[in-house]
Amino acid sequence: MEKQDVYDLLAEVCQDDVVKEELDMDIFEAGLLDSFGTITLLVEIEERFGISVPITEFNREEWNTPNKIAKELADRA
Amino acid sequence: MIPFESFYFFFIVGILLIPSIIMGLQGKASRKYNMVVTIIMLAIIFANSLLGTISLLIFTIWQVVLVKGYIAYRKKANSTAIFCIGIIASIMPLILVKILPILGLNHLFGFLGVSYLTFKAVQMIMEIRDGLIKSEIPLADFLYFLLFFPSLSSGPIDRWRRFQKDVHTVPTKEAYREYLYLGINKIFRGFLYKFIIAFLIHFYIIVQLLETHYFELHPVQYHLLNMYSYSLYLFFDFAGYSAFAIGISYIMGIKTPENFHLPFISRNIKDFWNRWHMTLSFWFRDYVYMRFAFWMTKKKWIKNRVTISNLGYLMLFLLMGVWHGLAPHYIVYGLYHACLIIGFDFFDRWNKKHKVWPKNKFTHVVAVIITFHFVCFGFYIFSGNLFY
Structure with a gap:
């Protein structure tokens, strides 16, 4: 799993390529990811990268920017 | 003894917490x-x-x-x-x-x-x-x-x-002083909310409405007055309770999460549930709605995201209603909020396509006013007064 794969996935789920460029943007604040987007993202992460992140682990303080998400996933890979 | 109901309760807690405060101010566990x-x-x-x-x-x-x-x-x-x-x-x-x-x-x-x-x-x-x-x-x-x-x-x-993280972190002297200050502050806000504002609303409006023959004279006004005064009473009473609980926790070195964040200025029903009884709605969001939706998405039992989301909301609010009690008005209250949030979601998606409801200061104010009335009607269902 490369960082770029994570950004691509995020762009797909958020339906906006801006997340590939602004890596420190708060995607919840920006309204790009909601509760349901989070679920799609977690299911995709599990299917594509084989990493299962429990829903309660995915909090909006530590998983709110593309960079942070990529880092959290890299730590678990 | 019922917690937070009498000054006697606060007196006992106050005395028992003196050693906690002394230890805390010295930076001790x-x-x-x-x-x-x-x-x-x-x-x-x-x-x-x-x-x-x-x-x-x-x-x-x-x-x-x-x-x-x-x-x-x-x-x-x-x-x-x-x-x-x-x-x-x-x-x-x-x-x-x-x-x-x-x-x-x-x-x-x-x-x-x-x-x-x-x-x-x-x-x-x-x-x-x-x-x-x-x-x-x-x-x-x-x-x-x-x-x-x-x-x-x-x-x-x-x-x-x-909670566990707080229990095992000993705040420094400076940090504890801050906890203590915030804690006392919250307790006094609780006094203001519960024993002054909520009490006054109850005593001067709700009780008066019941005792006079207002209902027979003006049934519509009676229901409206009752609805808005009950909503405000419920907020100040409950937010007062929460403020006491949070304030006392802080003095014990535990940063119990907030429960209310100005719920009456919510701009839509989703925003409202992020501001009203927050620890309860976050619990249901994390442990019911999100889990249900995750499971459905993963197993691919239901393909449509919107259907999953709506079923999730229905389940969440029905459970929340039943949790309050099995009386019909609680279940109707749950259904009412499920309908509101599903309806809002529908409108939000539709608006993203058609852009009829622009985002500006004026629409924000109008949205807050509309949400307020829908929320108050919900509380009126919750009170049971609508049916009996």
Whole structure:
């Protein structure tokens, strides 16, 4: 799993390529990811990268920017 | 003694917390002392209720056995069936409390705070299943979390991992001074909310409406006045309670999460649930809605995202309604909020396409006003006054 794969996935789920460029943007604040987007993202992460992140682990303080998400996933890979 | 109802209660808590404050201001750990305070307060709260005490003891032993048993099991295996049995077993006492009165077995089992304590126990089973709670759960710490007296009767609903982190962090002198300041501040806000504002609304409006013959003279005005005054009363009374619980927690070095964040300025119904009884709605969001939606998406039983989301909302709010009680008005209250949020979601999606409702200061104000009235009507359903 490369960082770029994570950004691509995020762009797909958020339906906006801006997340590939602004890596420190708060995607919840920006309204790009909601509760349901989070679920799609977690299911995709599990299917594509084989990493299962429990829903309660995915909090909006530590998983709110593309960079942070990529880092959290890299730590678990 | 009912917590936070009399000044006598605050007097006892105030005296018992003097050593906590002295230790805190010196930067010393007051965990053990605070545990003793919790035991004393439990004894005082349940002193006049033998049945409540026995129920609480049985409940506590039951939850300890379940949580300890499940974590031991989870280290070896992870079957979905066992997980489901664990959850049902954990909710069972609450189900009994709700169902026994219907069967005519009133006052057989039940105690103050059973519905709030159940949330704490159930989330532990869920997080053990998720592998988020792996390490040993010390018995004393678990009991402290479950029975923490400030939030015993009506929340806020804390989370084990968050609570545990606070329990084992000793604040520095400076940090504790801040806790103490905030804690006292919150307690006084509680006094203002509950004993002044809520009291005045109740005494001068709600009681007056009942005692005079206002209803016979102006039925429509009666309902409207009752609806808005009850909504404001409910907020100030409940937010006052929460402020007491949070304030006392802070003095004990525990940063119990906030429960209300200016709910009457919500710009839509989703925003409202992020501001009203927050620890309850976040609990349902995390442990019911999100889990249900995740499961459905993963298993691909339902393909359509919108359908999954709407079913999730329906389940969430029905459960929330039933949790308040099995009376019809609670269930209608749940259904009402499910309809509002599903309706709002529909409008929001439609608006994204058609862009009829622009985002500006004017529409924001209008949205806040509309939301306020819908919310108040919801509380009116909740009050039961609409039906009886």
